[in-house]
Every structure is written in C-alpha cells, then in structure tokens.
Amino acid sequence: MDDNAALAAATKTVADENTGWSKIRWAARYLFETSRFDLAERGFERLIALRRADAEALTTLHQLYTDRGDLDRAARLIAEYLDERRAEFSPGDHLTWSAMLFDTLASDPAGPDRSEAVLDMLEAAAATGVDGWTLVLNPHRRGAVEAALQDPAIALAVLEQFLYAPAETDLATETLGRIEAFGCLHAADWARSRAAERLLHAFGQPEAAYRIEACRREAAHQQSPATPSASPTPRSLSVGVVTVAGGHAALRSMARRDLATVGVGDVREIPSAWEATRDSRAVQATLAGSDVIVVVTRQIAHSTADQVRAAATRFGIPVVDAESASVAAIRRAVERFATTADRA
Numbered sequence: 001m002d003d004n005a006a007l008a009a010a011t012k013t014v015a016d017e018n019t020g021w022s023k024i025r026w027a028a029r030y031l032f033e034t035s036r037f038d039l040a041e042r043g044f045e046r047l048i049a050l051r052r053a054d055a056e057a058l059t060t061l062h063q064l065y066t067d068r069g070d071l072d073r074a075a076r077l078i079a080e081y082l083d084e085r086r087a088e089f090s091p092g093d094h095l096t097w098s099a100m101l102f103d104t105l106a107s108d109p110a111g112p113d114r115s116e117a118v119l120d121m122l123e124a125a126a127a128t129g130v131d132g133w134t135l136v137l138n139p140h141r142r143g144a145v146e147a148a149l150q151d152p153a154i155a156l157a158v159l160e161q162f163l164y165a166p167a168e169t170d171l172a173t174e175t176l177g178r179i180e181a182f183g184c185l186h187a188a189d190w191a192r193s194r195a196a197e198r199l200l201h202a203f204g205q206p207e208a209a210y211r212i213e214a215c216r217r218e219a220a221h222q223q224s225p226a227t228p229s230a231s232p233t234p235r236s237l238s239v240g241v242v243t244v245a246g247g248h249a250a251l252r253s254m255a256r257r258d259l260a261t262v263g264v265g266d267v268r269e270i271p272s273a274w275e276a277t278r279d280s281r282a283v284q285a286t287l288a289g290s291d292v293i294v295v296v297t298r299q300i301a302h303s304t305a306d307q308v309r310a311a312a313t314r315f316g317i318p319v320v321d322a323e324s325a326s327v328a329a330i331r332r333a334v335e336r337f338a339t340t341a342d343r344a
Helices: 003-015 021-033 037-049 055-067 071-088 091-106 115-126 130-136 139-148 152-163 171-185 190-202 206-223 249-260 280-287 302-315 327-343
Strands: 241-245 266-270 292-296 319-322
Touching: 003 021, 003 037, 021 037, 021 055, 037 055, 055 071, 055 091, 071 091, 071 302, 091 115, 091 130, 091 139, 115 130, 115 139, 115 152, 130 139, 139 152, 152 171, 152 190, 152 327, 171 190, 171 206, 190 206, 190 249, 190 327, 241 249, 241 302, 249 266, 249 327, 266 280, 280 302, 292 302, 292 327, 302 319, 319 327
Parallel strands: 241 266, 241 292, 292 319
Antiparallel strands: none
C-alpha cells in the first residue's frame, strides 16, 4: 500500500463509526505520524470513548491538546484517566500521571486551582522513594509547588508530604521548621495552629509542638488580655482497635502516634499490594477484632482494597475512607466513625 492509499484508508477508518477499536488505534497513530493531527485527534478521542485508549494514545492526545493551547482539555483528559485508573497504578505510574496533570495546570496562564493536583503528586512521591522526589524537586516543578504553599488551606497538607521525603533530600529536616513557623503564624486560628502542633507531635518533635502551643496562648492573651478565650478541649475517642489499610509505611507510623494521642488503643496495618502481598487469610487475621477499618483510598491497590472490604463484610466491621493520604485525614475518618457510633 503506497502512502496515499494508506492515508486514505486511515482517514476512512477514523471516519467510519462502525470500525473496530484496533483499526482505529492503527489509523490514529498513522495519521499522527503523517501530521494529520486533526484526524489523529478524532481517532484518539474515539479510543477514549470506547475505553480502549492506552498510555501512548493518552499522552499523544495530551500533546495535541497542549500544542494548540487547549490546556483545560489537556488537564481534564489526564484527571479523568487518573480518577479511573488510580487504584490500578503502581506508585511510580501514579506519580508519572499526577506530575503530568500538575505540570499542565501549572502552565495554564488562566491560573486554575492546583491544590488537589499538587497534593496528589506529592502523595504519589511520598510512596515512591528517592527517584520520585527527584522528579518533584525538579527546579521548575518545585517553584510551582512552592507557589501552592501560599494557600494556607492546603499548606499544612503539602508540608506533611515533605516530611516523608528520604533523608538524602534534606527536605524533612527543613520542613519541620516550616511547620512550626506555620503554626505560630496562624496562632490566632486554633484549628490550623493545633493541626501543625499535632503533626509535629506525630513526627516526634514535642519541643517544636510546645512552642506552637506557647504561640497560641500568647495570641489568645493579646486578643483578650483580661479573659483569654478557652481553647477547645481535644476529644478523646473511645475506639479500641483501628486498622489502617493502605498508605505508605511512614504515613501509617505517624498515624499510629497521632491516634494514640486521642485515646485509640491499638492501630494495626495492612500495606498495599505494591508494598507487601498478603493472602486473604492473613488479611482476615489482621482485621479480626478491629472496631473500624480506615482505607487510605489514594494509596491502596485495587486488589488490597477488595480483600479488606470483603473481610470487613464477613466480620461485620465498619469501613471508613480517608479522603487523602495524611495523618489528619486518617484521624478525621476515625472521628467520623466515633461520632456515628456515639449516636447509634
């Protein structure tokens, strides 16, 4: 088949609504290679609609959108793929796609909200190791991450992820001071200041945590010197055994320390399949006797989540989801369970 005939066949293949997906894939690639980008785009979009797009098709379509400046469409393409496939990704693959999404949003002059994307990327890096953090700390990408830290609503969550960076990066040591500074800067905001204090306690830095507490007392005194307002009393949770499923080892360790401060008796762990494989019998043995299971949905393999939920159903153990891979999210999930149990 000569070039003209091949081009005509590829064009007809993409245009034909009844064409099978394997032929569409061939045609879309051929059209892209011959610079017929408009038709190639149509073919790749057909593959997505048929749920047959592979990584190459997605990255090529992302490139087409990006090259013509349609960054919103490029970002939505990757975001939807991440939402659909997150539970199937290894930490490395998760990081690759989340970094692509973050870079796309960061390059958009319209300045879209990047808070969710930056947290997703850093959570993926925290589960990978040195290589993952090398990607995140690329100077161009690091600058965009630092810009996201200007938003106090997500700053502490971002800083927590920095704590999980390997010692080789020196990032965790630097971050401890930044968390203390954040807690004192927001001393008049009890919730934010207290969250920073708790994070330092969980990471084994009580002296820094006490300094935040002192900042908060001083801020309360300045607001009302005569009768400073009382700080909310931290709630003690009447939960005996919590099992944390998913998350990386450092996150689970910090969650264990944090939950102990609010009265949780014991914390058990079920690593994701990409960290350690366990058969159904081992999962059931770990879960038996738990009061509640917290699933770190953003850092757990689909197979592990299925094992955990099946065992939970068998034993009648409640399951709650942590909305992010952070100690605060795990604690909030346990608090939701405790509140529901109190009302029952």
